[in-house]
Amino acid sequence: MRQRNFAAAIGGWSARHRWWALLIWVVFVAVATVAGNAVGTAEMERWEALNGDSREALRILDEAGFPRVAGEFVLVQARQGSLTADDPRFRQAVLDVKSAVEATGEVQNVRTPYDPEPSPVTQDRRTALIRFEMKGDAATAKDRVRPVLDAVAGVQRAHPELRIEQAGDASSDLLINEAIDRDFMRAEQLSIPITVGILLAAFGALLAALVPVALAMTAIFAATGLLAFTSQLLHVHSLTANLMLCIGLAVGVDYSLFYIMRQREERAKGRDPRRAIEIAAATSGRAVLISGITVMVAMAGMFLTGSGIFMGFAEGTILVVFTAVLGSLTVLPALLSLIGDKIDSRLIHGTVRAATGGRITWRRVLGVRGGESRLWSAILKPVLRRPGLSVVVAGGLLAALAVPALGLKTGPESIDDLQGDYSIAETFKRINSAFPSGTDPAVVVVKAADVTAPEFTARIEEFKRRALATGQTNEPINVVVNPDKTVAMITIGIKGTGTDAVSEQAIRTLREQVIPETLPGAHVTGMTANGMDFGEQLRRSLPLVFGFVLLFAFLLLLVSFRSVVIAITSIALNLLSVGAAYGVLVLVFQKGYGESLLGFRSTGEITDWVPLFLFVILFGLSMDYHVFILSRIREAYDSGMRTEDAVVTGITSTAAVVTSAAIIMVAVFATFATLSLLQFKELGFGLAVAVLIDATIVRAVLLPAAMRLLGDRNWYLPRWLGWLPTLSHGDEQEKERTPALVG
Template structure:
């Protein structure tokens, strides 16, 4: 507790350092963003008002309405640089069919805080709309969308956080039927989160983080903190039920579940560390935050938790669920999940059937996972753009209407020039040649061409609109390649340092960065996880099996994502509209997170199986014992994770919805099909080969998975023969 308080105070003192504007970009876009960040351009937020005719016939002109909009927004005192389509100099665009016109302006003051001042302007535009009911008049822009997304995302996150903790507490209470047993895991998880947030503030001074990092840390911290506490508490209570003294029960829990927590935590940290290899600022920040919260949760579960259990003693089992409620919840729950020592009726029935017909079980479960994985081969990534905010909101509806009326606005682009003097005659000459050549390609919308110069005239930005549907659209991407390869080099590229920038270019550079680093991330995570499992369980087969099963669950989760969000199955149920693609950052993110979290269950179950085998049980009996004794805690932990992640599947942002459903589906698949069916069936078929270790790997350290004395598993288990205690080795 002292550590948490100290870390929190230290973190609050220094504050978390957010990312610089250029740190979430990649490749050429990153270089352009660095130049723009240092150029000294005014930090302004641009806003646009759409004036659009309703029906099929347009009015003669929008001149009077545009003037009303100008007067209304200027009257707020919050805007400047108002432009209409009827200005003599630099007029705002009007559509080719003359049915839509734009009025543009800038918010006064710093752009990053403009959303705090934009509401009066939105109200003023709404007043103009009321005065012209025959037209559509709406506002959209950086400040207004920032206000909307901040409100929507803020409300969603608050709701998710408020629901996730009671949900977790309810599941724990139903599983244990005891108040303290339900509260302690939450305390450990939440204090781990608070402590890691304090540490993040300190480490972010060196590696900046995105604002979403703390939200991710809450998810992961709640998941692993509760998991580790459940592993530990369940084993300690199990030993107490067998008649162990308080201290001896804690010693056995430390020697068994404590070691499993250590192995699992290190494996999760290794998986999260893979995100450092992407070179992307957001992923690197995610890696930093998740590693810190897992590390603090792991250390807390191995130090603070035993101390709490020692202080509480048997009071942790004090029942608070009585009478009818207990009969309807606790007993039903235990029939499904199992009590302290049993696997529950459902688990026992499944396990009995699986071990009786292991080949059939592998074929059915494996076939189901492969079937779910097949759509993953059709996975397409993209950027949702304005579709990321699901639902009907005036600002987003206006954005979409502008994109429809002015196609070039869907894919804005910029060419950044850096020179000693970008206003020099020879540079201006090449800028004009650039404009002529760009428009001549037929891939540029002439309505959005403009030039901006910074105060010291060393940087210029050539703004233009690309034809196409925006990020991830082939037409828009081809236009970017045309600019970079055919238009820029023979014109402005001759007289200035140049970079093509914008939303389309940014997505292309991001995908290129991931394309070059994803194989490295996958190799790093899989290889180190394999080495850790090999060293921990001294079995080549067990390590390979764990990797294969985890990859199957991840592939199945990808398939579910494609079917739901790419094919649109379940749109009405989940209240979203498919964009035909998966947000580009999600596949790699899901792989790393899911691989790490799946290892929690696998390491815990395998530790219990190996413990029983090392104490003399035949493999089949050890598998049965391991699955049954871990069924309750694995199911409880899985229900908690699925519930918490599913809450994020109800959020308004499509990217968060995809993340929540993807995580929930993967954990559900992993904790049921993989751990309850494939794992025991595979281990039954492999038999003694599960513990195969080549002689040339005999130098690996021996880690005892038992508690250290012969009667720790109870009198009902057979004594081991010497040959049964030695891992199978083949030279």
């Protein structure tokens, strides 16, 4: 049963009613953006970003009415070996800090080592910690902490023999988050001009370069507006918008490239403008639709993680891919119909020319003539002449790159992830080194009818005693009760660095031994517990996510190309590509090869959420090229070509667009590898490397060699699946006019 070409129908209508199509798109984008801004994106609560026991603990705390305050620390450390906390100069410096911060009027509950309830001092007495809280709500503390930072800096200048540095919730929000925001802004500002520059090189024409970017940006605006509405049901992380820009720019430009390149190719063959758009809609438009659905299905796999952060990422990326596909199928044909051949107009009449007098574009560099690339034809000849050897060499190379992935070691986010010249990060490290878990203790949350009742306070005291007796926790232990006296929050120091096995064992001991015997029903949160619960949730969800993405990708490819073999080989090639990307990621970020070149310091681990996220994104995005190339191969095959000839035609005719699209994706993702947070360096680098591998080794060597070896078996479909719909990858009108070729 042959199905109607939905993309062709939409594209044809859009080209015939271009002003209506443009008006509908403009109104859609404007309404979504304005209404979205009015509603506002609902960001997730703190507890929604967590998992398991720590999620429940933080939810109870947030609902208990505890005042949310920002805690701050000032480290006072001797630079000279003989100076200790017992020295008058050390004591005076501590008292000066206390006086200076109190004088700002912005702090409360200042505690020093010399108070009746002292703040901690190291055993060698060379390092002390001053604790205090910012007045007012923690959410706005960063706006009021600057005078406090200046006051501490003034004391440091007066006491050069000591190291006096501040760190904490408000100061890190001010200094670190602002720096990260600047990083993202810089990356975003770089992405657009880089993309336009690459498109200028691809097309050699200004309009052809600006249309894809304009379409991608309007799709991003619309998706961001829609996110405001969907986020009311499923709250999102603050980084979702940044991710949407990255993915939206990459896929939005890709989809426009697929469409515009085919329309220009048909015009070069002598088709009239409307006919060229109709053919582009029927071919590239359908490829865009299939690719977009595949990408969205892959992104949907993140819903199965059970993680609020990942689910929000899935929500945002699906919306931006949906709007990019929608724009490509509807408004792009209208724009091409309106602009016509002016889309090929040069930037300036004196555009840079090659020695032969032509403009320098990717099509010229790749030797594109008549829609096919002579360069890629030359590359394909030896590949198709010796397909077995090509599969062994290329497959062996990717397998070798994937081997290091077997030693992949993941770990939670930590202060070590902040790369670059951030003095506050070094301060946090010094505090954690001197006072392990001093800034991030375990937080035990217990709920009862009255936590101040004598029998309950006795149980809390027993908890303290048993926790300290394990040897895995340490003072100070503080108990805070909410106004209703229904929830007690117990903070307790734990041994280790907060992210190592020692700290994790301390959390397990509290949960499995101490709490059941003293405070049954209590929950544990805190940095260490949060990381453990998040990692455990990821490990449980990995099989579900991988299975979901692979199964639905298989089904989509099976339906799209009516071939079991194509579906299986496509998934195998994508997995090989992802495995190679994982291996390179391990070599660079875990083993540390290329640290100086990329400007980072390896922590010996990959951030725990990166591998899963990379798999989902890469599996989806790699389908862009794969579906586009396969659609062109199937189109040629359906027209009567032999499989080998169809492979050559499909790959050489898509070389220019695949090369341009890959370079754009690599460039966009590479800008995100310049961010200060190591996890985003890993993500940007991993995406860039994977796309590069996918668009070269996989699509130029492995795919054609494998299809050459399989021959007509590529199109095998069991008889019992004959009921599947037949989707045309070519133009039906053209088939009716042109007799089939005999191979």
